[in-house]
Amino acid sequence: MKKRFFSSPGIFLFLGLILFAGLISNSLFGQENQVQKAKIFAEEYPLITDSDMYCSILIWDQKIPEIRIVGSEREDERAMMVDSDTFYINKGKEEGMDVGQMFLALQIDRLIPKLGYVAQKKGKVRIIRLEDHMSVAKVEKSCGDIQIGNYLIPFEEKESVIGKDLGYNNNLKPGESLEGKIIYLDTDFNIVSTGHWAIINIGSQQGLKVGQQMTIFRQKKPNFPREAIGNLVVIDTQKKTATVRLLSCREAVEKGDIVQVK
Numbered sequence: 001m002k003k004r005f006f007s008s009p010g011i012f013l014f015l016g017l018i019l020f021a022g023l024i025s026n027s028l029f030g031q032e033n034q035v036q037k038a039k040i041f042a043e044e045y046p047l048i049t050d051s052d053m054y055c056s057i058l059i060w061d062q063k064i065p066e067i068r069i070v071g072s073e074r075e076d077e078r079a080m081m082v083d084s085d086t087f088y089i090n091k092g093k094e095e096g097m098d099v100g101q102m103f104l105a106l107q108i109d110r111l112i113p114k115l116g117y118v119a120q121k122k123g124k125v126r127i128i129r130l131e132d133h134m135s136v137a138k139v140e141k142s143c144g145d146i147q148i149g150n151y152l153i154p155f156e157e158k159e160s161v162i163g164k165d166l167g168y169n170n171n172l173k174p175g176e177s178l179e180g181k182i183i184y185l186d187t188d189f190n191i192v193s194t195g196h197w198a199i200i201n202i203g204s205q206q207g208l209k210v211g212q213q214m215t216i217f218r219q220k221k222p223n224f225p226r227e228a229i230g231n232l233v234v235i236d237t238q239k240k241t242a243t244v245r246l247l248s249c250r251e252a253v254e255k256g257d258i259v260q261v262k
Helices: 008-041 050-055
Strands: 057-060 069-072 086-089 102-112 116-130 135-142 151-154 179-185 197-200 213-218 227-237 242-249 258-261
Touching (some): 050 116, 057 102
Antiparallel strands (some): 057 116, 069 086, 086 135, 102 116, 102 151, 116 135, 179 197, 197 242, 213 227, 213 258, 227 242
16 A cells, blocks of 8 residues: 555644745735835934934023023032033022922023024033022033033923925025025034034024924025025024024035025
């Protein structure tokens, strides 16, 4: 009698292997779909980061703040304060300060006529102890160099903006939407590129809003056509100015370049 090639146990084993292979295939296909979905989802990301909110530049167009850092626990060791360092400020319980209050440290520098002072955000701090006319505070999130003499302003929690870089649009026509110019660059050079901050000469009074993206144009001469060279996002607004971060650009950006809302 001839032996059967497949015995009953063999058939079950064979069918089991086919089923297992199918499950593996479906699993891999599902993982591939998940990866594809992840890639699609990743096209959108936070356009405004913590560094943008707590460490960027701005034009301070109000009166100079009264609250100021007057000393630090380790001022004999180093001038700059970092996360968890404690320091002293010139207002206390009698001036309405309270334990747990959060502030934004601010360094105020040179004056730009008719606009305000160039200021640098230095990070956020929290009051941990009160005296009658002085408070002790701790650095919660430092941008690297909080110092004695920095001013403190009330901290406002801001929501991030989720989106994606919309790129630069050469089809925008002059006057078609809100326009302004770059007036200040956050570098010691006369040019900036992707990731840098800058300040433009339009703000909330003109209707500009945080999260809006703008195309950057360069016009070599008044009678020449302008060319789109980059894209930026508005990360903070003041009355007549706004802080922006460059999202992408095909060449270095300079003061005087035109910016226009999409």
